[in-house]
Amino acid sequence: MAKDLKEPNDAKINYILSEIKPEDKENLKNVANECKGIYDKTKKTALTVSAILFSLSFFGLFKDTTTFIILIAISIFVGIAIYGAGKTRANSYFKSNVPGKIVKAVFGPNASYRMKAGWTYNYIRSIKLFRTGNIYETKDRISGEVNGVDFTVADVTSGQRTTHTDAKGHTYTTVTYYFQGIVAQYEFNSKRVKGSLEIRENEVGAGSSLIYSRKDNIDFEDIVFNRDFNVYSKDKLQAFYIITPQFIEAFKEIKRRIPGNLIFSIQDGRLIIAINGAHNNFDYSAKAKSAEEMLESLIRELLPYKWFVDILNLDEDFGQKALAEAKAKEQSAKSRNDEEEKNIIDSIKEEF
Amino acid sequence: MTTGGTIAIVIVAIVLLILISIIGWWISTKNTFVRYQVSIDDAASGIDVALTKRFDLLNKMFDITKGYAKHEKETLSEVIGMRTGIPKGTTPKDLSEISSKLDQAARSINLTVERYPELKANTVFLELQASSRDAEEHLQAARRMYNSNVKVYNQKLLVFPSSIVANHYRYEKRDFFEAKVEERKDVKMKF
Numbered sequence: 001m002a003k004d005l006k007e008p009n010d011a012k013i014n015y016i017l018s019e020i021k022p023e024d025k026e027n028l029k030n031v032a033n034e035c036k037g038i039y040d041k042t043k044k045t046a047l048t049v050s051a052i053l054f055s056l057s058f059f060g061l062f063k064d065t066t067t068f069i070i071l072i073a074i075s076i077f078v079g080i081a082i083y084g085a086g087k088t089r090a091n092s093y094f095k096s097n098v099p100g101k102i103v104k105a106v107f108g109p110n111a112s113y114r115m116k117a118g119w120t121y122n123y124i125r126s127i128k129l130f131r132t133g134n135i136y137e138t139k140d141r142i143s144g145e146v147n148g149v150d151f152t153v154a155d156v157t158s159g160q161r162t163t164h165t166d167a168k169g170h171t172y173t174t175v176t177y178y179f180q181g182i183v184a185q186y187e188f189n190s191k192r193v194k195g196s197l198e199i200r201e202n203e204v205g206a207g208s209s210l211i212y213s214r215k216d217n218i219d220f221e222d223i224v225f226n227r228d229f230n231v232y233s234k235d236k237l238q239a240f241y242i243i244t245p246q247f248i249e250a251f252k253e254i255k256r257r258i259p260g261n262l263i264f265s266i267q268d269g270r271l272i273i274a275i276n277g278a279h280n281n282f283d284y285s286a287k288a289k290s291a292e293e294m295l296e297s298l299i300r301e302l303l304p305y306k307w308f309v310d311i312l313n314l315d316e317d318f319g320q321k322a323l324a325e326a327k328a329k330e331q332s333a334k335s336r337n338d339e340e341e342k343n344i345i346d347s348i349k350e351e352f
Numbered sequence: 353m354t355t356g357g358t359i360a361i362v363i364v365a366i367v368l369l370i371l372i373s374i375i376g377w378w379i380s381t382k383n384t385f386v387r388y389q390v391s392i393d394d395a396a397s398g399i400d401v402a403l404t405k406r407f408d409l410l411n412k413m414f415d416i417t418k419g420y421a422k423h424e425k426e427t428l429s430e431v432i433g434m435r436t437g438i439p440k441g442t443t444p445k446d447l448s449e450i451s452s453k454l455d456q457a458a459r460s461i462n463l464t465v466e467r468y469p470e471l472k473a474n475t476v477f478l479e480l481q482a483s484s485r486d487a488e489e490h491l492q493a494a495r496r497m498y499n500s501n502v503k504v505y506n507q508k509l510l511v512f513p514s515s516i517v518a519n520h521y522r523y524e525k526r527d528f529f530e531a532k533v534e535e536r537k538d539v540k541m542k543f
Contacts, residue, residue, distance in 0.1 A: 221500055236391075237398050240500075241493035 013299045017292075020105045025295075031097040032291035035090040035284045042086020050079030087286075094284035099140075102298045106306070107144030115282075117141040118154035119183055128210045129198075129263050129274045130179040133160030140280045146306050147315035153184035153305055155280055178207070181260055181276040184305060188271055188314035197233040197242055199264040201255065207263075207276070222248045228255055242266060250311045258304060273308065381517045388505040392526055395498035399447055399529060402491035403454065409484040410457050416477050417464045444498075444527045451491065458484065495529045502526045 017025070057071030095115045103113040118138025125132050141154040159177040166172070198209055209216075212232030218239050219226050225248045233239040255262060260278035264271065281301055288294040309315055442450070465471045465481075472478070506525050509518045 219500065219504075221496060221503075237395075237490075237493055237497055240497040241490055244489070244492070245496075 013296050013303070016105055016299050017295065020101075024101060028098055028101055028295060029291035031094065032284075032288075032294050035094040036286070036291075038086060038090040038093065039284070039286050042083060042090070046079045046083035046086065049082055050075050053078055087284075091284045095282055098295075099282040099298060102295060103142055103144065103302065106299060106302045107142075107146065111142065111144030113282075114141045115139065119152075119156055124156060124158065124183065127183075127265065127267065127272055129183075129265055129272065130158060130207055130276070131160075131210065132158050133176070133178065135159035135161055135175065135177070140282055142280075142302070142305070144305075146309040149309050149314045150187040151184060151305060151309075153182060153280070156181065156183045156274075179274070179276050181274060181278050182280060184273045184275075184308070186271040186273070186309065186314050188269070188312075194269075195233070195235050195238045195266075196268070197231065197239055197266045199243075199251065199262075200230045200232070201262040202228055202230055203261050207261075220248060221245075222252075225252060228252065247312065250313075253311060254308075271312070271314065378517060381514050382521065384514075385505070385508065385518065385521070385523055388501060388508070389523075391501045392498065392505060395494055395501055396444065396447075398494035399444075399491065399498055400442070402487055402494050403447060403450055406454055406484060406487040406491060407450075409480055409487055410454060410461065413461050413477060413480045413484060414457070416474065416480070417461055417468075417471065444529045448530050451495075458488070498529050502528055 020028070053075030054072065057068055057075055059071075099115075100113040103111045116139060118141045121132070121136050124136070124138075135158065137155075137157040139155050141152065143150075143152045145151070156179060157177065158179040159175055161173060161175050164172045164174065196211075198212055200207070200209060209230075209232050212234075216232040216234060218231045218233060218236055220231065220240075220243060222245075229251060231239060231243060251264075258275060258278070260275040263274040263276070265274075266272075282298060285294055285297065288297060465477075508514045509523055509525055
């Protein structure tokens with residue numbers, strides 16, 4: 001989704017590729033090459049069948065022009081159908097074999113990718129970031145962990161299909177899409193962030209808030225940030241606590257680098273990021289010059305989810321790790337003392 | 353009714369409309385000023401609360417460090433200074449001064465921790481340290497919110513035509529809560 005992240009990520013991509021076991025890398029390349037094989041074969045078959053049908057359609061000229069046109073149309077249609085079916089097969093084969101492994105390489109062995117899974121309709125309704133209607137599709141669900149921060153992301157399409165009948169009895173169907181993009185959720189350190197807050201890019205595509213009204217809009221000290229984003233919260237002090245000057249800078253950077261309309265929401269210690277107009281692109285790309293290039297492009301798709309954790313400091317533990325370690329040490333020292341005490345008591349008991 | 357009469361009624365109606373608009377605008381502008389004054393006072397009390405909390409936490413941290421650094425007791429006591437908490441009705445300038453002293457105290461405590469690594473394993477101290485950092489971030493938030501309200505309020509005081517209402521009620525500019533340069537350098541804010 002984020003082509004602009006290319007340059008700073010080249011080193012990371014090379015590192016991730018080097019971390020993949022040589023035999024796994026070889027397997028991935030084989031799959032990519034097999035897909036290319038399926039794709040090329042399909043393209044050739046489609047062209048051949050079309051050409052044959054196209055040639056045969058000239059016989060139609062002996063009958064009449066209409067027959068000729070119909071036969072031409074059929075030859076084109078059959079060609080496209082064969083090409084489409086082959087492309088779908090190559091894509092399906094690619095998606096069920098490659099992205100899952102790349103996801104694990106980027107986010108660790110516990111990460112997962114499910115091509116046909118996504119967010120539930122009820123979840124999307126509950127977060128109230130955009131409208132929902134009778135069209136709902138979701139796919140490409142990735143779950144993983146970045147520096148101890150759990151996250152899940154999936155593609156979501158939400159819209160409304162409406163059928164109208166005019167005075168003459170003609171029926172029309174109109175489709176309105178409310179959202180076509182990515183929804184990501186991060187479970188960051190929620191201990192200190194209470195309440196809720198919404199940040200919307202000040203652009204048409206980001207839509208207006210479904211929870212807050214204009215009177216909940218809060219201005220900050222940064223003119224550019226105020227121009228580019230609307231921040232809504234019922235608790236102004238909490239909003240200033242969450243939106244630190246560093247956070248403001250991070251948002252300006254995110255807007256610069258990530259395409260699509262951004263909506264950020266903090267709800268019960270979760271950070272939800274919705275990007276309207278962006279999509280995970282895990283499809284097989286026939287344009288890629290090599291299997292290596294295809295793998296690189298997949299890694300590039302995934303890196304922004306890591307980058308969000310870094311730039312927004314979502315992995316900040318507020319000294320909790322040091323505290324937990326100290327507590328564990330204290331506990332183990334206490335257990336040792338208890339054990340020693342017990343041994344002494346036991347030995348005294350034995351003596352008597 | 354004569355034409356003259358109609359014109360008179362129209363003129364009176366226009367004058368009334370203008371008067372009502374002016375009165376409406378006057379009341380709304382005055383209310384805006386009052387709302388901002390309330391917001392500024394709220395934010396100031398937020399600063400008070402955050403400073404008091406930080407003061408209490410630093411005092412507790414100071415009590416723990418005393419056990420480790422007896423010879424530094426006097427230095428730290430001097431820095432903390434106020435033993436009774438933050439006096440009521442303190443001006444933003446004084447609050448800024450208190451905040452600066454608290455930062456100085458926090459820095460002294462951190463230096464003590466560096467000298468006595470045992471403190472880093474003291475769970476009570478670590479908890480207090482985390483809370484103190486949180487209190488500092490709340491203080492930053494309250495300070496920024498206060499300054500943001502003061503900025504808008506002061507702008508309205510000076511900008512025509514709202515300045516007419518401000519001058520009539522003798523509203524005065526509010527002071528910003530200034531953070532000293534070295535404080536800004538030291539305080540690391542993270543989300």
